[in-house]
Amino acid sequence: MIIKNAEFVKSVGDSSQINLQTLPEIAVAGKSNVGKSSFINFICNNKRLAKTSKEPGRTRLLNYFVVNKGEFNLVDLPGYGFAKVSFAEKAKWGKLIEDYFRNSKNLKNVFLLLDIRHNPTEDDMQMIKYLYFYRIPFTIIATKADKLSKSAAQRNKKAIADYIGIGCDDIYLCSSSEKTGREAVYARIEAILQAESVITDASDD
Numbered sequence: 001m002i003i004k005n006a007e008f009v010k011s012v013g014d015s016s017q018i019n020l021q022t023l024p025e026i027a028v029a030g031k032s033n034v035g036k037s038s039f040i041n042f043i044c045n046n047k048r049l050a051k052t053s054k055e056p057g058r059t060r061l062l063n064y065f066v067v068n069k070g071e072f073n074l075v076d077l078p079g080y081g082f083a084k085v086s087f088a089e090k091a092k093w094g095k096l097i098e099d100y101f102r103n104s105k106n107l108k109n110v111f112l113l114l115d116i117r118h119n120p121t122e123d124d125m126q127m128i129k130y131l132y133f134y135r136i137p138f139t140i141i142a143t144k145a146d147k148l149s150k151s152a153a154q155r156n157k158k159a160i161a162d163y164i165g166i167g168c169d170d171i172y173l174c175s176s177s178e179k180t181g182r183e184a185v186y187a188r189i190e191a192i193l194q195a196e197s198v199i200t201d202a203s204d205d
Contacts (some may be wrong), residue, residue, distance in 0.1 A: 001071075001190040006044035009064040009073065015099035021064060024072040024196050025106040026189065030113030031095070031123055032079030035143040035176060039113060040065065041075055042176035043185050050076055062100055072108075072193060075100070080123050101136055109137045109184075109192045116142040116156050116173065119163050128164060139172065139188055140164070146175035 013019065019181035028036050029120045049065060063076040077097050101107070112133060114120055120128070131138045142160065144152045152174060172188060174181035 001068075001186050001193070003044050003067055005069065006046060006049055006065050006067045006074065007072055008049065009066050011061040011063050013061045013096065015096065015103065017098055018062070018103050019105050020064055021073055021106060023066065023070060024108045024193060025058065025075050026072060026105060026192065027075040027100070027107060027110045028113065029077045029110050029127065030079060030143075031121060033128060034079065034113045036076055036079065036113055038176040039143060039174060040074060041110075042174070042179065043182055044168050045073070062096065064133065072189075073106070075107075080127065081169075087203065098130075101134060103128070108196050109139055111141050113141045113143050114160060116145050116153055116160070117147055119160060123165075137192075139192075140166065140170060141172050141174055141185070143174055143176070145173040145180060146178040 009021070028040060030036050041047045041048040044065070044132065050063065060078050062078075065074040065076070066072075067074060067113075077100065080094065080097070080116075101110075112124075112127060112131070114124055129151060140160070142153075142157060157171050157173060158168050161171055172181060172184050174185065
């Protein structure tokens, strides 16, 4: 598949609004400053779609983007692990993310973004354990691959895979600035949507 267009739909800050959308959803999660907005803009070929900022913690709501005139929704989640906000504010973001994960009827996969330069943080591992515990399908996207040489990126990719306990092929390298990794992400999205289509067709029989 190819993402030909994407449009902002709405922002949600209230858990009661989570299931008002009906399209399949792929959520984008990650710690603050990992590059979620840049990743969304990169795969959607629209650098103004999601607001980017050098200041971490800018995304504080669930932001919905409709892709290809209704093929699916991308849902940008608030970043986690940002230290320069109050405990109450972090708790509010955390509850919104948890409510989304546990209550969304349309969530098909979570793209969990990790910085290729470092092993997953404690917050990253907590998120991974949460997704495993609730049996939520997820895909690891390693961002900022341009910050390393190709050989170093591959070494770090293996190190991250070993750290998490998954295969190297289950990690997708991306660089929004160098425009690399988009085709592999498109193929992953297509596989997710095709699997959902098979499940839907089977349930209709």
